[in-house]
Amino acid sequence: MKRLFSLLFIIPAVYSCSIAQDVQQKYADLITVESSKKHLTTLSSVEFEGRGTGQEGGRKAAEYIANEFRSYGLTPPVNGSYYQPVALQQIAYHAENFRIDGETWVNGKDFFVQGDHDFQDFSANEIIFVGYGIQHVNYNELSGIDVKGKVILLINEHEPTDASGKSHITKESYKSEWSSSRFKRIQELTKLQPAAIFSTGSQVAETLTKMKGRLTGGRVMLGDGNITNRNITQAIPVINISIATANKLLAKANTSVEKFKEETNKSFKPSTLQIKTPFAASMGVKVEKLGDPNVLGLLEGSDLKEEIIIISGHYDHDGILPDGTIFPGADDNGSGTTGVLELARAFSEAKKEGKGPRRSIVFIGLAAEEKGLLGSKYYTENPIFPLANTVACLNLDMIGRIDDKHLTGNHNYIHAIGTDKLSSELKQITETSNKEYTQMEIDFTYDDPKDPMRLYYRSDHYNFAQKGIPSAFFFSGLHPDYHTPNDTVDKIDFPMMVKREKLVFHITWEIANRAQRLAVDSNKE
Template identity: 40%
Template sequence: MKKSLLLGVAFAIVTSCGTSSKSSAKTTQNNIPEQIDPSVYASTITSAELKTMLYKYASDEFEGRDTGAKGQKMAIEYLKQKYIDMDIPTPLGGNDYFQEVPLEKQKIAEIKMNVNGKTFENFKDIIVLSNSKSITISASKIIYVGYGIDDENYSDYKNIDVTGKIVLAKSGEPKDNNGNYITTGESTDTKWSNGYKSLSNKTDVAKKRGAQAILFIDDDLFSKYAPFYQRQSAGNIARRLSLKSNEKDILILMINETLGKALHTSISEESTPKEIETNVTLEIENKSDAITSENVVAFIKGSEKPDEIVVLSAHLDHEGIKNGEIYNGADDDGSGTVAILEIAQAFKAAEKAGHGPKRSILFLHVTGEEKGLLGSRHYTDNDPIFPLVNTVANLNIDMIGRTDPERTIGTRNYIYLIGSDRLSTDLHNISEEVNNTYTNLELDYKFNAENDPNRFYFRSDHYNFAKNNIPVIFYFNGTHDDYHKPSDTPDKIEYDLLENRAKLVFYTAWEVANRDQRLVVDKAVTE
């Protein structure tokens, strides 16, 4: 980046108009409000610098930046050096820009199960869906929880304590005499009815209730999962990366009806929850490997409200190398990564000129997004560097360097915004106002609908902040033919658009960080 440009704007102050000027005003010695024009600092964000950085960051040298792999380690060193060169410190102290993210490369676990002296076999009768360690469990009682539902209109957990116990739940959901589901009174499937979604929700209930393990009976799912798990085990294949949590884990097992009836003979006919006396022994061998990846963090301390934090995020990882081909990930999410660097440069220029943000800015480059939003989930769920209650907003950038070929109406100078109005009217209004004042992009809310079939709101790192009622905006250009392919290369980036979009994020962050009042969360989700 051009250090000479930073020095050139260090003392530039001009009069501005619009919402940002009002909230950014500081007082001179004569108590006359000094108006600060953020466009002076936004001018440090240039397509030329974005292009230079992205051609490096999305080059073959970085080997696709696969989580935990050599290329990802090179990427974090690159980002660290950029922040050192800009003289932007780390919030972790010293020279430590890396927040370690403990991960596990999960492989299929081995299990032996004995019920009242009878042995049941792995893959034939039972499979381990999730476990965090090798463990042996012996119990003389289990808790049958019927369908395992805990809903406002119906609960299988009334008057039953499952803390530290093994629970047994079956698939499906009860219906009333009219053939409608009890939880909703409607005939359409619910989150409790069938399939993996049902398993996930019933597991969440058992975990919240303090169960040690859940045995889930679903013959249909078992017949589909068991052969796949057996093949993965035979090949010693790592199934997926998972995040090690500070929370106590729950052992999740799927079983067939044969094993289910061995545990409770009347399981097909009876749905009444009860304690069942039965001698059960489980021996589980965890074959997974621990690995470590890293988030990269840098920080500009606020001048007036340093304990209030605005988080700017982008994911640093991509798909790595597959079948000998490098997945460079120039748009996904090299574009967001270099945009954050340029935005950081702009805020640093303002700070050097004596116009640092009132609130603190955390520049957060997260790992493992492609593996399930792992780096951002570690930040919010396991190790928030700053308390979430002090986090004012998260502006998340994931793919802002291309155009959506499916978008046939409107100008090319657009950006999809997702989530801006989900939690805070303030944030949505600020976003609109700064765009009208400075950038004049076409703000497209196509994917912001709650019924968006693509579910983009849940598919990038902002979601881990949003689920904690922190206002978010997700900046996105949409997918294209090169999405998650080796052909997502830096020569296909439209750098003028990347510059404009990065400036919009900067202006929005500037206003959020400098306004007198913290954003109001007027649409908080309670669940």
């Protein structure tokens, strides 16, 4: 009889648990390959131009996320807006209206400038060619020449040698310090206070080829658009040009880089030339305020609505270069942004059908992660909801590929980083949810504090963790296309990406509906 009564109590409990699981699975299954592919194809498209911070593509991505939140019925929590303005400023070196003999040159394409000085105008009617720019007791090309306030051109490579390869400077068969240090020449020339320096040579040309089109801007940081009391490290601009470009200038003096080197190696006579050509440019450091926002959507909970769960993913990537090269960022982090949108839609549908979470969930597309986790840093320093009431942050960053480690092995995996750093319960929930619903290998390798990648510290969850909020970073790992133009949507493993999204959904469901908030009972490195 006792056994009968026990069974009568157990059967309803098991049935109730089964019903709850069915409900949870129903809404998880709203996350699909088709809907995920639609979002990610859009976010990584040419139209979105790599979603660069401070660029048009980044603005379009923020608008796309806000419009999706609106369509799901999420509440705009920032004084009636989905946007939290982030105080970003870009400190960048600009070279504008750059003209040589009436021809316009483009920074990052025809030349690249190194400098750190206030934005100002430069002009000259002639450029002084100083050969190798060497100032040595045995060979001084600047002897008796006043270049203060003038524009100079030098060949910043090697040094004059005889037919056997012996240096004219040291008279030895090995090269002197003037050959080995291009920086020494520049340093010594700047002491003479020229207005600007044109530098050419084989190494300069090689660097220019590698850098072509890659001048996308300077340093982005949190700030109010002002820089004061900065230490200027390079007051004289160094304009690096190719040998072909230098030869265009030298042709006006009936010589070339090759001809000059050949003649100098024979004569061992320092010489300078005046190149009669007008030069004008506006160059220097500018500070610009950027408008990239965090994008927030609130799904209000029921009886525990004052407690908040953050579901985050950064939407920015490397953008578009001046030469038109686009970094699509399909995996990094179009995939994580898609995951945030998919979870937002699934939980919104649950609430519409009366199955909403007890705790509130805030879905965030974070700005400027690639510039130093700046969007999440700004949010945690200027929270829209009290951090004391924030019970967890689950961050999705690169969840769409198969990494090098798993490429020849098990593809059914996910990296979960930081789950037990602050809360043992978060790791337990992660493992239980996976066992019950998604059955993946959970790789905790990157939790090792001795791991050289130190990935726990390299995504947006970390700023929440620093505030004592249990936080985790869900990740599919690194691959050869990381931060290259080849991170494209056709390389995404959508079935695995959706499986990873569903795992985070189930973890969130459990945290949102359990009786007690996550215990903060760990303090692991």
